[in-house]
Amino acid sequence: MAVIRMADGPIVTVGHVKPSRPDFQVVGAFNAGVAQLGDEVILLLRVAEMPLQSESGAVLVPMLDENGAQLELVRLAADDPNYDFADSRVIKGYDGSYAYLTSMSHLRAARSRDGVRFVVDETPALFPSGEDEAWGIEDPRITQMGDKYYITYSAVSSRGVGVGLAATRDFVSYERLGMILPPENKDAMFFPERINGKYYMLHRPVPKSIGAPEMWVAESPDLLHWGGHRYLMGLRPGHWDGGRIGGGAVPIRTERGWLALYHGADSDSRYCMGAALLDFDDPARVLARSRVPILAPEADYEVNGFFGKVVFSCGAILAGDTIRMYYGAADEVMARADIPLADIWDSF
Numbered sequence: 001m002a003v004i005r006m007a008d009g010p011i012v013t014v015g016h017v018k019p020s021r022p023d024f025q026v027v028g029a030f031n032a033g034v035a036q037l038g039d040e041v042i043l044l045l046r047v048a049e050m051p052l053q054s055e056s057g058a059v060l061v062p063m064l065d066e067n068g069a070q071l072e073l074v075r076l077a078a079d080d081p082n083y084d085f086a087d088s089r090v091i092k093g094y095d096g097s098y099a100y101l102t103s104m105s106h107l108r109a110a111r112s113r114d115g116v117r118f119v120v121d122e123t124p125a126l127f128p129s130g131e132d133e134a135w136g137i138e139d140p141r142i143t144q145m146g147d148k149y150y151i152t153y154s155a156v157s158s159r160g161v162g163v164g165l166a167a168t169r170d171f172v173s174y175e176r177l178g179m180i181l182p183p184e185n186k187d188a189m190f191f192p193e194r195i196n197g198k199y200y201m202l203h204r205p206v207p208k209s210i211g212a213p214e215m216w217v218a219e220s221p222d223l224l225h226w227g228g229h230r231y232l233m234g235l236r237p238g239h240w241d242g243g244r245i246g247g248g249a250v251p252i253r254t255e256r257g258w259l260a261l262y263h264g265a266d267s268d269s270r271y272c273m274g275a276a277l278l279d280f281d282d283p284a285r286v287l288a289r290s291r292v293p294i295l296a297p298e299a300d301y302e303v304n305g306f307f308g309k310v311v312f313s314c315g316a317i318l319a320g321d322t323i324r325m326y327y328g329a330a331d332e333v334m335a336r337a338d339i340p341l342a343d344i345w346d347s348f
Contacts, residue, residue, distance in 0.1 A: 001343050003295055010301050010333035011326075012110055016120050017047055020106065020127070024049040024062075027103055028306050029120070030328030032110070033140035034249070034315025035149050035171070041317070042171050043110040043118060043326060043334065044125060044140045044151065048306075050103040059085065062104040068131035068157075074100065089307055089331070104128065105136040107153065109171050115317075115324065116336065125174060126166060132157050132179055137164060141189035141314050143250050150223065152201075154186045155179055163188040163203065165223070180226060184208065187215075187246030190223065191258065191283060199223050200283050202232065202260065204246040213244040215262065217284040230284040233276060240293050241274060243267045249316035249325065251278065254341070257287055261325065263312050264293070271310040272296045273327065275344050288348035294339055295325065305330020 014026045028048035035042045051060040051073050061074040076083060076091065083099060084092040093099040107126040110118040128137050135156040143150045147169055155164040160183025168174045181188060187204040199220045206213045214234040218226040236242050241264025249261040258278040265271045272293035279285035297309045313327035323339045 001292075001294060001347070002340055003343075004338040005299060006116065006336050009299070010329060010335045011116055012043065012045065012118055012120065012334035014332065016110075016118070017045070017108065018120075018122050019049055020047075020124055023052050023054075025052055028105075028328075028332045029108075030331055030334055031139045031312055031314050032326055032328070032334055033142035033151060033153075034317060034326045035142040035144060036317065037149075037171060039113060041112045041115045041118075042142075043112075043315075044142060044171070045108045045110055045120070045334065046105050046138050046140065046328070047108045047124070048103040048105045048136075048331075059091070059102075061091065061100045061102065063100065064128055064131075064134040066131070068129065068134050071104075076100070101135050101156065103136070105138045105156075107137060107140055107151075110334075111171075118334075125171065126151075126153075126176075129176070132159065132162060133164065134158065139186070139312075139314055141247070141250055143190040143192050145190075145192065150190055152180075152188045152190065160184045161186050161206075177224065180224060187248075187263075189247050189250045191251050192253070195283060196281060198228075201226060202247040202251070202283075213246065215245055215247060232278075232284055233286050233289065240264055240266055240270075240272050240296070243269065248273060248313045251283070252316065252318050252323070253280075254318070256345070258283055259323075259344070261294075261313060261316055261323070269309070270297065271312055273311055273313055273325070275347060277348065290344075290347040292347055294344055294347050295327070295337055297329070299329070299335075301333055301335065302329040305332035307331035311335075 031046040032043035091100040106124040110120040112118040138154040140153040163181035165177040184206040191200040215232040219228040243265040251258040273295040274290035277288040316325040
């Protein structure tokens with residue numbers, strides 16, 4: 001696979017992002033949605049922040065209050081036997097359930113003329129709001145339709161993870177359109193045009209009793225009300241995508257069909273990117289699927305970080321005969337890789 005990574009490594013790091021408040025530190029700038037606005041490339045970053053841990057023997061956790069209106073810090077004793085602090089991302093209860101997230105994420109715009117050097121806005125574009133976003137908003141995908149950009153994202157709270165929707169025309173002002181899929185669901189993105197008069201979406205429900213985290217297709221008359229859910233594709237035990245899968249970048253129209261770049265993790269939580277080819281007229285029909293990853297964590301900044309061995313793309317651009325993939329690495333930084341379309345076809 002002829003993957004061309006940027007010679008200088010990550011294109012956005014935590015050092016490029018100003019914390020949203022002085023008592024916070026930025027621990028991740030990653031998993032950005034991607035859009036083209038005029039002659040600019042826009043990254044809508046997931047910015048993860050956590051409180052400065054200034055109190056010995058305590059862990060401070062950020063979240064919105066019970067009304068979803070005010071940011072507050074919850075203090076937990078670091079030696080509290082009711083909690084498991086081993087995972088850098090989550091604090092689990094004694095029964096293994098998620099009790100808190102160690103950080104809170106918001107969305108922040110970064111802008112570039114050349115697609116390599118980005119300037120990050122000093123303030124959030126979208127900050128968590130309301131009870132359904134009490135633990136943060138994450139992993140945006142951006143679909144342009146006409147002069148409007150629709151942003152799907154994960155809305156996280158103690159109730160689970162649902163799919164929120166917002167829209168913008170200029171990446172300066174934003175309109176919130178509410179939750180379009182309830183928990184537990186994530187990795188949702190719209191196709192960039194109507195198909196046979198309907199809007200389509202990829203999404204990834206997470207069954208808790210029977211079933212596995214696998215990909216589905218839904219349809220809608222208006223982008224707000226979704227039905228016609230159909231199973232798309234599932235796990236391949238023993239392979240690079242045998243542990244979990246989910247949508248990555250917004251589907252791209254190619255001469256062969258819809259190119260759906262998706263993420264897959266194995267049983268060791270090693271996250272790679274692969275591709276599926278979907279039928280133009282029936283996007284629930286899979287024509288081909290990567291036998292091997294098209295991007296795997298190999299560079300140091302992909303293997304080591306806040307949560308290592310992860311490459312995770314929420315956005316890509318078709319540049320001639322090349323896929324320009326923007327992706328989060330190790331749940332900490334943003335990177336870019338160019339992958340020839342021919343190599344992606346060869347992965348099928």
